[in-house]
Amino acid sequence: MTTTAACIEAPSAGADLTKGTVTRRDLRPDDCLVEIRWSGICHSDIHTVNGDWPHDNFPMAPGHEIIGTVLDTGAEVTRYAVGDVVGIGCMVDSCGECASCTAGEENYCLNGMTGTYNSVDRHDGSITQGGYSTHIVCREDFLIRMPEVAGGLDGETMAAMTPLLCAGITTYSPLKHWGVGPGSRVAVVGMGGLGHVAVKIATALGAEVTVFSHGLSKEEDGLRFGASSYVATGGDAADTFHKAHADEFDLILNTVSAALPIHRYISMLAPDGTLVMLGLPPEGMNIRANQLTGRRRSVAGSNIGGIAETQEMIDFCAEHGITADIELVGADGVNDAYRRVLGSEVRYRAVIDAHTI
Template sequence: MDVACYSAPGAGEALEKSTISRRDLRPNDCLIKIRWAGICHSDIHTVNGDWPHDNFPMTPGHEIIGEVTEVGTEVQNFRPGDVVGIGCLVDSCLDCDACREGDENYCESGSTGTYNAPDRLDGTITQGGYSTHIVCREEFLVRIPKAFADLESDAAAAATPLLCAGITTYSPLKHWDVGEGSRVAVVGMGGLGHVAVKLAAAMGADVTVLSHSKSKEADGLAFGASRYVATKEEGWHKPFRASFDLIINTVSAPLDPAPFISTLARGGTMVMLGLPPEKMQISAGALIGKRRSVAGSAIGGIRETQEMIDFCAAHGITAEAEVIPAEEINTAYQRVLDSDVRYRFVIDVNTL
């Protein structure tokens, strides 16, 4: 079926209203009518050609909430009328060790992204959520909990970015066993960072925001942080030497890792979520002296994404979202680049 969408005709070009074709349902597929679609900074990187590829024209979007309207003949767990979410993945082999352990995001054969990726069966390039409908195999759908399931509500719109920003920050917090009394620092207070603060606080951690400036200090404290530190200030790290069990680094801007590593406690870990364009220079001595680690984490598996959205519903956590009509997508992209959003844009897909 042909559906309305916004797509990028080429690298760095403005998105335009267009149409894309959605495949006929396979036996394990569901057809979803999309209600809300989030704008992730990775969408902008992909559209602008910052991560080189030649899959244009391309429809971005991997933060999706909508309603199942049709199911394939072998679908077991969903039916028309169910409210579901789709995040960054729509397929994987489901047979490797990673997939069997619920880490489809680390599929040893390579997982299939919601957009800009070859379909595992027919090789066509996947197209994302800036569209009225999408087809997805049932194993990669997340059931949206009751607190977010009213598709016309502000809560549903604000929950949409959790399908990327939520799982990207929840997964390392869970993996590194954050709980009551954990000392967590969050680097950056953007689309990822503000959700990380809310999640870590809800898990019982003592949270410190490490941001370039104090322009978002009031927000950080309101989201659950105990303190807010401006890292542009000389010597900012000195009062926090050996203080944090875990640092969640959400920024992609180049930064000197040394002062951040110095704030890790014995056995502490700094987890990289962003993708800085330059290589990091890390002194082995800064790690060895206190058994510190630097690690990475990429989104999360489907089971963990379900756990995340249920946790957020139970604790009243959503992203801070500004809803826009589809015709303002290009303006929203520029505003993200200008740091003129607090903290996520969500597209009202009904305007398509």
């Protein structure tokens, strides 16, 4: 039997979000029905709602940072039971057969992973609807088991773990892939929703972390999150900030979606260092090949992580007491939260209380 769920949806590109309903499918054999408790607001939600990216389908319920409780299970579900607290991140399906999927990297599915929202369901062709809702149906293979934490499901700790299902795995995956550990020198460019989590995780992995941010307004927070130093890149420092850090970093995570003078950041890479793009600038980048060849440097990209790695990340963060710094918002405050995210006023992620939907 299908489930009608209340939701917060965008009726059209650029429109304010409003309350509506979505229909959740009847459970397939490997599905779980989840009652949503918390749903994070990601900057990519705002891009999608505003129609900044192609292939948007409206009306749309966004949201791919989800925590809730299993309410019902399909006949073949074996790993989860009614009452289990679970998370759902940026994807809800993949082909399961290609080289990426069989390697546990469903996020790089060669046949295209199915996004949690605004994506085509590979079984029935319907458009997926996300976590700004009271309920969602998801394959058990794409659920994350959430740990027991102080305050339980309804507590602020669990709410603050919600953004980890996107921001956490987006930063954890490249840190692990490029072997960050004790003695690693890591730079984090931008300290917003992604960047502040990157600082916490890199520090917990044992790295020496430097934050590069436009101004000094977040310096105290950056040091509190574990960074050993903080560098302002704007104003009078815009043309010179990189010079004191030439050849310094093993890994630079660029979490910024705005255009940057990328050659200055490349110059700060140590030999064999890598600059990883996590943000998605709207314009192309001008890269000077001699900056790469002279030190065997690399520029790479990374996109979330596989399900097993996401579970590993959640367990790591629980062990080290890592959560996002959040602001809780009700359903009636989501449009204002969007405006505040765009104005860099939220410190550092907004999470919707789904009980208000």
